[in-house]
Amino acid sequence: MSNELAAARIQRRGLMLVLSSPSGAGKTTLSRLLLQHDRDIELSVSVTTRAKRPAERDGVDYSFIDHDTFRAMVERDELLEYAQVFDHSYGTPRGPVERTLSAGRDMLFDIDWQGTQQLVERARQDLVSIFILPPSTEELERRLVSRAQDPPEVVARRMAKAADEMSHWAEYDYVIVNEQVDQSLELVKAILTAERLKRYRQVGLSDFVKSLRAGR
């Protein structure tokens, strides 16, 4: 049997890849790079009530909505998970995730530990979670300041919450200390490659092996 035929008979179930970190550790940077390097994964664009940063695009980085719209989405059960972070509401629209996964493609989530816990409860088998740590506290602060997208008081509040957020590291499948972006990206890609090969994500594998054993 040729490889083409084998590939047609074994299809993959889409997985959900979560990247979480304290604010400023680099998860947005890594997400963007991964999306550029890998055509089989799509970003889940969250809705949020927080103000848009200058470099962000509505509908691309987030969908920026008001509190009433957010509440209405919750009431209509349109969010797969949602949480309050830094006094703002953030949530994952359900529709795009369901469409992407059922098409056998993967979905990337830049969400916090609260959202990750909710996804674990709903879809443990389909979930792969990575926690990104900064190399040091000083470097975390340097990155938050150098991003130059938030006012100083917002940076200070994000630093103050970093220790809390980092306490959730052990709830994740993988942990990466983000020193060099390129190296961290290679690690994320390696995790994704291995996770895609998990036996239970390969639909049709058992029939394929049966046919091999039967000499067909």
Ligand SMILES: Nc1nc2c(ncn2[C@@H]2O[C@H](COP(=O)(O)OP(=O)(O)O)[C@@H](O)[C@H]2O)c(=O)[nH]1
């Ligand atoms: N639970 C949940 N968390 C989210 C969602 N979108 C973003 N977040 C998290 O909210 C936190 C704040 O995000 P943001 O305001 O973009 O700040 P940043 O982390 O400094 O870039 C981060 O931990 C994000 O991962 C979401 O849809 N659900």
Ligand SMILES: Nc1ncnc2c1ncn2[C@@H]1O[C@H](COP(=O)(O)OP(=O)(O)O)[C@@H](O)[C@H]1O
């Ligand atoms: N490995 C790294 N080394 C140096 N700077 C980084 C690294 N990763 C990210 N940065 C920078 O740090 C800042 C915060 O990164 P970002 O991806 O926005 O973090 P997060 O999404 O986790 O809040 C950005 O200015 C980004 O360019």
